Amino acid sequence: MSVPSDLPxxxxxxxxxxxxxxxxxxLPAIHAAAAAGEGLLVFxxxxxxxxxxxxxxxxxxxxxxxxxxxxxMAEKRGPGRPKLGVVARExxxxxxxxxxxxxxxxxxxxxxxxxxxxxxxxxxxPDRARRAKEATYRFMTAMAGDLPGYEEATRMLFAxxxxxxxxxxxxxPEGVRETAREMARGAWRNGAGRVGPSPARGEGTP
Numbered sequence: 025m026s027v028p029s030d031l032p033x034x035x036x037x038x039x040x041x042x043x044x045x046x047x048x049x050x051l052p053a054i055h056a057a058a059a060a061g062e063g064l065l066v067f068x069x070x071x072x073x074x075x076x077x078x079x080x081x082x083x084x085x086x087x088x089x090x091x092x093x094x095x096x097m098a099e100k101r102g103p104g105r106p107k108l109g110v111v112a113r114e115x116x117x118x119x120x121x122x123x124x125x126x127x128x129x130x131x132x133x134x135x136x137x138x139x140x141x142x143x144x145x146x147x148x149x150p151d152r153a154r155r156a157k158e159a160t161y162r163f164m165t166a167m168a169g170d171l172p173g174y175e176e177a178t179r180m181l182f183a184x185x186x187x188x189x190x191x192x193x194x195x196x197p198e199g200v201r202e203t204a205r206e207m208a209r210g211a212w213r214n215g216a217g218r219v220g221p222s223p224a225r226g227e228g229t230p
Contacts, residue, residue, distance in 0.1 A: 026091030027077060032069040034203050036167065037062045041199025044069075048090060055083045065166065071155070072162030072207060156210035157181055163207055167200050168193075177204070186212040 029048040034041060037057050043050035050066075057064045058079040066075040079086050115136070117125075128135035160181055168174050177192035189208060193201045 026089055027075055028092065028094045029087075029090040030093040031075070033066050033075055034069055035064065035066045036199060037064055039167070039197035039200055041203060044203070047075075048087065051087055051090070052083060055079055055086050067163055067166070067203075068159075069207065070159065072159030074166060153184075153211050156208060160204060160207040160211060164204055168196055168204065171196050171200070181208060181211060184212060 027047060031047045033047050033050055035043040035050055035054045042057060043053040054064065054066055054077065066077060067073065068075050078089050122132065125132035125135050161178060164174065164177060172195060173192040177189055180189040180192055190205065193204050
């Protein structure tokens with residue numbers, strides 16, 4: 025299975041971070057490290073998993089094997105009611121629920137959609153924090169599992185204590201430390217967390 029060319033990745037040789045960018049931009053550094061036979065690991069910055077790349081042959085060949093970008097195509101809309109992709113399904117409610125929905129502006133369908141959208145937005149923060157914690161944990165386990173402070177950093181990550189987490193990772197190699205801090209930033213309820221230094225020369229941002 026090919027990997028999307030715009031996937032945000034971070035690459036390490038040992039504990040040294042050699043690239044942090046969308047995959048198509050990071051690929052030259054990644055390919056060079058693989059060709060040199062160095063201990064290379066590439067991580068998906070979104071979910072923290074190791075990315076399996078086909079780096080055989082030259083750089084052009086490796087680039088040609090990348091999948092298409094994940095950027096969704098904008099939906100073309102003409103005049104009139106936009107296409108919402110509405111799906112009709114049976115909903116069972118009590119009579120008083122139907123009475124309340126019927127009194128809402130736009131009727132039952134509009135009111136139900138608004139209620140669901142509100143619930144989705146309310147859950148967005150906790151869901152984002154959970155995903156950030158899981159991704160950071162995967163990355164830390166692979167890159168820092170044997171480093172001092174790993175167990176404490178893990179506990180503080182899932183406890184939601186960014187100050188203690190920040191202190192626990194302070195002694196780690198710079199690239200590992202700042203990547204962990206960056207990935208964990210979405211895990212904190214108040215959006216706190218130290219912002220790492222600017223990317224090193226040759227690195228970019230997704």
